[in-house]
Amino acid sequence: MELVWGTTDFVIAGQPYQGFPILLWDSMESCTQANQFFRHYLLRGQIGSKQSWPSTGRALYDFFSFLQAHDLDWRDVDRGEAKSLVAAYRDYCLVTCELARNTTRQRLTYICKFYEFALEKRWVKRLPFGHEERAFKRETSFLEHVDASGGKALVKDVMPRRHQLLPKYLSMSHTKSLLAVADNPHHRIMIQLALRTGLRRNELATFPVAYVVDPDKAGGTERNLRIRLDPFDRCGMETKGNKVRDIWISRNFMAELYRYVTKLRGERASNGKDQKPLLLNHLGEPYGSNGKSLNRIIIEIGTRAGIEVHTHMLRHTYATHILSNLQRNPEKGLDPLVFLQRQLGHSSIQTTMIYLHLVNEMADEAVLAYDDELNEMAGAA
Incomplete structure (x- = not known):
C-alpha cells in the first residue's frame, strides 16, 4: 500500500473546518494515529492560521x-542504533533532498509534536x-535583568542548529530591470504594489480595491496616506494572524x-463578478492558492529579466531600501x-532587525566600491 495525503471538510459544533489535512493509504484505509494527532494539534489552536495546516x-x-520507502x-x-528514526529523516532532508x-x-517540529502526542497516548x-x-540569542526586554537562563535553553537534539541567512533582496538596478520587462500593466501594478508597501504574498492577493482612493479627494497635505489593513471590515483583506495594522502609501x-x-482594471473586472481584490487574473478572478499563482507570474517576469526573484524577495527589497533611506535621511521623531x-x-x-544587517552590508559594499575607485584613480595618476 502507498501512503497518500489530502484534505477534508467537516463541521464540529456548527463550526466549519475546511482544508483539514488527512493521511490515507491508497486503499482509503485511514492512518488513524496521524489523523488523531491532526485533530488534537490543529483544532486546539496550536497553529493560529489555517493556511499553515497543509504544512503539517x-x-x-x-x-x-x-x-515506508526504507x-x-x-x-x-x-x-x-545510534541514529534515531527522526535523526535519520533529518539527515535525509538536509543531505539527500x-x-x-x-524547512x-x-x-521536524511537527514530527516531534506527533511523537510527544504518541507518547502521551502510549x-x-x-x-x-x-x-x-x-x-x-536573547531578545532584550524589560525583565532582562531577572532572566536567569544565561542565554541557554534546552532544545530537541534532532533539530539542526540555526544558521542565520540574510534575506535576499533586489538592487535598484535589478528592480528597474524587472519593471522594464513587466510590459503587462496588470502585472506591473502587482510588482509596484509589492515594492512600495512590503505586503506579504497573501496580502497582495487580497488587497481590496476599496482601499484605493482618489488622493486629490483624500484631504490633508501629507505626502503619505495611511491605509488600515483590517480583516474584519468586510472588504476581503487577509493579514497574518488576522492582525489589523496601518501602512503608509505615498500620494x-x-x-x-x-x-x-x-x-x-475594468478590462479584467468585466470578465467576472464584482470582485473585492484589486488584483485579478486574466479570467477576472482573484489570485487563488494564497497568492501562489501571483508568485508564479513574478518568477516568470524575473526569468525574462535574467533575475532570480519571488514575491517575498520584493518584500525584502522594500524593507531593505526603506530602512537604508530612513537612516540616511532621518525624520524627526521617527x-x-x-x-x-x-x-x-x-x-x-x-x-525586523535582520534588515539592519542588510543595510550594514550595503554600506560595506559602498565603502569598498569607493575605495576601489580611489585606488584606480591613484594608479592612473
Missing part, C-alpha cells in the same frame, strides 16, 4: 513516506529524540493605483526600525 499534513506525509516502522523507537535548514526545522514507550542545552503611488482602477516593524506587521522587532 505535508510534513507528516513526507516522514511516513520516508519510513521499510521502517514509526513505532520502532528502540532500534538499538538538500532542503533548507528552516527541515519546520518539518503508542510508543519513549521519544525518539533527546534534549540538549544550546546557546541562543503619488496612490494616484497611480487610482488611475489603474479607473482606466485599466524611529526607522519601529516604523518598518509596523509597516511589515512583524510581531517582534527582532524579526
Whole structure:
C-alpha cells in the first residue's frame, strides 16, 4: 500500500473546518494515529492560521513516506542504533533532498509534536529524540535583568542548529530591470504594489480595491496616506494572524493605483463578478492558492529579466531600501526600525532587525566600491 495525503471538510459544533489535512493509504484505509494527532494539534489552536495546516499534513506525509520507502516502522523507537528514526529523516532532508535548514526545522517540529502526542497516548514507550542545552540569542526586554537562563535553553537534539541567512533582496538596478520587462500593466501594478508597501504574498492577493482612493479627494497635505489593513471590515483583506495594522502609501503611488482602477482594471473586472481584490487574473478572478499563482507570474517576469526573484524577495527589497533611506535621511521623531516593524506587521522587532544587517552590508559594499575607485584613480595618476 502507498501512503497518500489530502484534505477534508467537516463541521464540529456548527463550526466549519475546511482544508483539514488527512493521511490515507491508497486503499482509503485511514492512518488513524496521524489523523488523531491532526485533530488534537490543529483544532486546539496550536497553529493560529489555517493556511499553515497543509504544512503539517505535508510534513507528516513526507516522514511516513520516508519510513515506508526504507521499510521502517514509526513505532520502532528502540532500534538499538545510534541514529534515531527522526535523526535519520533529518539527515535525509538536509543531505539527500538538500532542503533548507528552516524547512527541515519546520518539518521536524511537527514530527516531534506527533511523537510527544504518541507518547502521551502510549503508542510508543519513549521519544525518539533527546534534549540538549544550546546557546541562543536573547531578545532584550524589560525583565532582562531577572532572566536567569544565561542565554541557554534546552532544545530537541534532532533539530539542526540555526544558521542565520540574510534575506535576499533586489538592487535598484535589478528592480528597474524587472519593471522594464513587466510590459503587462496588470502585472506591473502587482510588482509596484509589492515594492512600495512590503505586503506579504497573501496580502497582495487580497488587497481590496476599496482601499484605493482618489488622493486629490483624500484631504490633508501629507505626502503619505495611511491605509488600515483590517480583516474584519468586510472588504476581503487577509493579514497574518488576522492582525489589523496601518501602512503608509505615498500620494503619488496612490494616484497611480487610482488611475489603474479607473482606466485599466475594468478590462479584467468585466470578465467576472464584482470582485473585492484589486488584483485579478486574466479570467477576472482573484489570485487563488494564497497568492501562489501571483508568485508564479513574478518568477516568470524575473526569468525574462535574467533575475532570480519571488514575491517575498520584493518584500525584502522594500524593507531593505526603506530602512537604508530612513537612516540616511532621518525624520524627526521617527524611529526607522519601529516604523518598518509596523509597516511589515512583524510581531517582534527582532524579526525586523535582520534588515539592519542588510543595510550594514550595503554600506560595506559602498565603502569598498569607493575605495576601489580611489585606488584606480591613484594608479592612473
